[in-house]
Amino acid sequence: MTHTSVAAYAAPAPKAPLERTTIPRRELGAHDIEIEIKYAGICHSDIHQVDNGWGEGIFPMVPGHEIAGVVAAVGSEVTRHQVGDRVGVGCMVDSCRECDNCKAGLEQHCTGTGNVQTYNAIGRDGEPTYGGYSTHVVVSEDFALRIPEGISLDAAAPLLCAGITVYSPLSRWGAGPGKKVAVVGLGGLGHMAVKIAHAMGAEVTVLSQSLRKKEDGLKLGASDYRATSDPATFEELAGRFDLIINTVSANLDVDAYLSLLRAHGTLVQVGAPEDRLGLSPFSVIGGSRAVAGSMIGGIPETQEMLDFCATHGLGAEIEVIPAEQINDAYRRVQASDVRYRFVIDASTI
Structure with a gap:
């Protein structure tokens, strides 16, 4: 298979600073599109994976699964997208397409080959995948999303992970009129959860x-x-919420948060701390409460989310940075010093 080289920022080894380099991108297949990346969001999970926090990574690693750009070229049999279209790529770029979950539009839960992550994974061609901290990416047309005109590309990029990660559980557990929703943490995920739930x-x-x-x-x-640092918060809000979305990547006292749920309420975990969470069984038995998890969303639901955000005028609150500031941005994310998502201007790569 022939390749083309493009500029990118990569971590050469675990916990190493990212540096400018070149990476191979595959030539267009019949059903592929080439995207000129305009913006790439910096997700906390990028930092976890560069640090090997979720297991052994594949290096050099080019992070980035919040990609917004414009179609630069299309394969000979592409029907979904045209040159010039505004498109996005989220956390996955392939799946088996044949299992029950894939056929149901739940590609993130592919039980065949498993979904292929946008970076830090091995594609079905046997080659490593490289993410959005680069100038171009080649993906199957089936895994590229249409970004509606109502959202600017820079504010749309974080929706491809942060947006769908919170939209999916809010939709599934029925956030809407008459429902009380709590969002734990006001960061990259949490600020979008507030906007979407509202x-x-x-x-x-x-x-x-x-x-x-x-x-x-x-x-x-x-x-x-x-403020959760104030014990009075847990006394005053006991039994109040129908749904709690936990967006933080830190260990919390799960029992304390479960006490804030009404009977039959649900706490949904979308933040992914590196350590195990613990809870008392009585915290869920009492009130018949539930603890659930939610993992991004399938391609159809991700498109639904983008359309919803465009209809309601929603985008991420962002700080656009040049690529040379990526390492500083990583430090600031870890210090919770961003409101609320760093987005890389890919023209500076």
């Missing part, structure tokens, strides 16, 4: 360590904002 018609409360971002949370659509 747009769905739910009453939204942010649960954060401190009140430092309270003004932001209320502007984004929350009607209440509480």
Whole structure:
């Protein structure tokens, strides 16, 4: 198979600073499209994987699964996209297409070959996948999403991971009028959860360590904002919520948060800490409460999310940076010093 080389930023080894390099991209297949990447979001999971926090990675590693750009070329049998279309790529670039989950539009849960992650994975061609911290990417047309005109490409990029990660559980567990939703953490995921839950018609409360971002949370659509460092929060909000979305990648006292749910309420875990979470069985037996997880969304639901965001005028709150600032951005993400998503201007790569 022939390749073309493109510029990218890669971590040459675990925990190493990212540096400018070149990587191979496959030539267009009949059903592939080439995307000129305009913007790539920096997700906390990029840092976890560069640090080998979720297991042994494939290096050199080019992170980035929040990709927004424009179609630069199409394969001979492509029907979904045309040159010039605004498109995005999220957390996966392939799957078996044949298992029950794939046929149901749940490609993220592919039970055949498993989904192929946008980076830090081996594609079905046997080659490593490289992500969006690069100038171009070649993907199957089936795994590229249409970005509606109502969203700017820079604000759309984080929707391809952060947006769908919170949209899916909010939709599945019925966030809407008459429902009380709590969002734990106001970061890259949490700020989109607040925006989307509010747009769905739910009453939204942010649960954060401190009140430092309270003004932001209320502007984004929350009607209440509480500090979890204050024990009174857990007393005053006991039994209040129908749904809690936990977006943080840190170990929390799960039992304390479960106490905030109404009977038959659900706590959905979307943040992915590197250590195990523990809970008392009585925290779920009492009130018949549930703890659930949610993993991004399939291709149809991701398109649904993008269309929903365009209809409601939603995009991520972003800080656009040149590629040379990626390593500094990583440090700032780890220090919670971003409001609320760094986005790389790919023209600077």
